Structures are given as structure tokens and as C-alpha cells.
Amino acid sequence: MHYRQTRAEISSSAIKHNANWVRRIMEGGKLLGVVKADGYGHGVIPAVRALEPHVDGMAAGFMEEALAVRESGYKGPLVILEGCFSAAELTICYEQDLSPVVHCEQQLECIEQAQLRSPLWVWLKIDTGMHRLGWPQEQAQQALNRLQSSNNVSGVTLMSHLANADAEHSRNASQKQQFNKLSDTLSGYQALSFHNSAGLLNPDTQWPLQANDWLRAGLLLYGVNPSSVTEVQTELQPAMRLVAPVIALHKLEKGESVGYGSAWTADKPRVVATVAMGYADGYPRQAQNGTPAMVRGQRVGLAGRVSMDMLTIDVTEVEGVQIGDDVELWGQNVDVRRVADCADTISWHLLTGVSGRVPRVIV
Structure with missing residues (x-):
């Protein structure tokens, strides 16, 4: 269970x-x-x-x-x-x-x-x-x-x-x-x-x-x-979709920060969502602000440092985000290669690094 x-x-x-x-x-x-x-x-x-x-x-x-x-x-x-x-x-x-x-x-x-x-x-x-x-x-x-x-x-x-x-x-x-x-x-x-x-x-x-x-x-x-032949990706179907839920929502005023080291600061009133995915799950700690994710069919970006169990994303422009919403970290809609680029690593590293505490669910 x-x-x-x-x-x-x-x-x-x-x-x-x-x-x-x-x-x-x-x-x-x-x-x-x-x-x-x-x-x-x-x-x-x-x-x-x-x-x-x-x-x-x-x-x-x-x-x-x-x-x-x-x-x-x-x-x-x-x-x-x-x-x-x-x-x-x-x-x-x-x-x-x-x-x-x-x-x-x-x-x-x-x-x-x-x-x-x-x-x-x-x-x-x-x-x-x-x-x-x-x-x-x-x-x-x-x-x-x-x-x-x-x-x-x-x-x-x-x-x-x-x-x-x-x-x-x-x-x-x-x-x-x-x-x-x-x-x-x-x-x-x-x-x-x-x-x-x-x-x-x-x-x-x-x-x-x-x-x-x-x-x-x-x-x-x-x-x-795995190559620089760009048109190949359209022929392939990503076999892994890494998903985690929103577990908290916070409204930030201009100048307020989120996460360890206050590495991301709101440039205007913003809404950030906390997601149950961290580096202990295999998501790269070195991922930069703006690393893509998707929630409610809209592209969003990482906001602040990835911690052990959680990360935060900027959902200001996404209407109706709620606790429990699924966030795709990579998969059919978010290219794992793009996430790897934002973390200065490679897709092999990300896929093989998903930890054992993340259940594999056959779909």
C-alpha cells in the first residue's frame, strides 16, 4: 500500500x-x-x-x-x-x-x-x-x-x-x-x-x-x-513519467523568498506550490530555477532549491491549482533531456537515479 x-x-x-x-x-x-x-x-x-x-x-x-x-x-x-x-x-x-x-x-x-x-x-x-x-x-x-x-x-x-x-x-x-x-x-x-x-x-x-x-x-x-539527431525524439515514446503531488500552496509578496538559501525571490506577488519530490527521490538537487515541470496542462518552472523530500514550483499563472494535483517532473510532456540540461547532467543519470522509495507503477 x-x-x-x-x-x-x-x-x-x-x-x-x-x-x-x-x-x-x-x-x-x-x-x-x-x-x-x-x-x-x-x-x-x-x-x-x-x-x-x-x-x-x-x-x-x-x-x-x-x-x-x-x-x-x-x-x-x-x-x-x-x-x-x-x-x-x-x-x-x-x-x-x-x-x-x-x-x-x-x-x-x-x-x-x-x-x-x-x-x-x-x-x-x-x-x-x-x-x-x-x-x-x-x-x-x-x-x-x-x-x-x-x-x-x-x-x-x-x-x-x-x-x-x-x-x-x-x-x-x-x-x-x-x-x-x-x-x-x-x-x-x-x-x-x-x-x-x-x-x-x-x-x-x-x-x-x-x-x-x-x-x-x-x-x-x-x-x-541519446544523440544529437533531433528529429528522432518525435518517433519515441518516453517510458517513464515521474509524478508527484502538490502538498502545499503559499502566496508570496514581492521580495519574499522560498526554500533553503533563499535561492529564489518573488519579483512580484507570486504563488508557489510545494511538491512531494526531492533529491532523496532522485530529482537532481542542482536543478536550476526555471527547470520545467507541468501541472494542470501548463508548463511551470522550479522555484528555489530542491530539498531532500520536496521542491517548489511557481504556479502563479496556473488557474485552480489545488493540493493533490499531479505535477509531471519528466515524461511525455516534460522532456527528461531538458531537465538534465537544467541540472548540468544527462538523462541516463536522471532515469537510473530515481530511488527505491519512488514506486514504479505500470500503466
């Missing part, structure tokens, strides 16, 4: 719509639905159940996340993006039919030394410029040879990761060229994975996806455009 009206409304139909849209623009290849970070904050169970009929596989960040996906009932291909670092984890990979990423020598040695009843499909990560995870390109063939000769490996997907696909950047073309060269010259792999959501959209990184190419889609599936 939830008494507080604050909630994150999750639309399964929006996730399905977005997955089908991604499949259309892929024009081939296989779709890997990324459900790490509790389904990008949407809840792993609703995300998995909405995506399952529309993807060819899924990906989690680490073992505990992968097991949560399996516990949701999903039995298809499942990749662990950070890979495994122990024999115990590899045993679970065998038992649960999981595919670990191999991005370093320690992980490769662990696979070579494991005692598994049947082999695993693994994803070999090569560093083409991200410099976060992955084998140096000059060691790629050696790593492939070792995997190919191991009785614990049934097949290999060769992968890399784009560092700047969300915008125009000279390194996009460089990474694409390096990965194309690798895939042409290396032997011992059976599939490829280079594109993330933004890489699919960026003209600098696009190429025709072949039957065994995997697209790793994350943010796009949840209805948010």
Missing part, C-alpha cells in the same frame, strides 16, 4: 513501441536490449517483460543483475557486460546460460582454467578508443586464438564501444575504421557488436548491419534520444 502519491509511471507499451521502432531503423542484425541498472531505472521486471518479444537477447551489467533478469523469467541470450572474475561466477554462467564479456587477461585466464560441464558463448571486448575496458588491438588475435582453443568456449562475439557517438566527433570515424579493419583481419569470431543506441543514429558510425551483427540498445528503448 502506497500512501504517498509520488510515483514513476512506467509504460510497457512505450517500451514495446520503441523496441519495434529500433528494429525498423536497424534494417537487419540482432537487437540486444540492455536492462542494466534496474532497467535504466524503470524496473528490471517490467523492462524485461516488455522487451522479451521484441529483442534477440538482453544485457546486464554484472552477475547480480543478470540473475535478476533470469529470476524475472527470461530464458533467452543474456550478456554480462562487465564479465566475470571468478570460477564461481563462471559456474553460474554455465548453470544459467549466461554469456560473459572478456575484456582483460585475468578474465581470459579464469575461463581457460575453469572446470565447466559445457562451453560458454563469450563476448571479446576490444579497445578502439574508449580506453575503459577492452584488449589492445594488437593483442586481439592472440586472445581470440586462446578462446578458440579453450574447451570452455563455444563461440565468440567480437565487440567494441563508442566513446563519442552521442555527438559529432572526429574519433567516431576513427573507431569505426579501426573496428572494421579488425573484423576484416581477425579470425576466430562468429559475430560482431559495435553499435550502441547513439551509434545506430550517428551518420559517422552507421553501416549496414549484417545477420550476425548485434546492436546494443539502451536509452532508445526507454524513449529518450
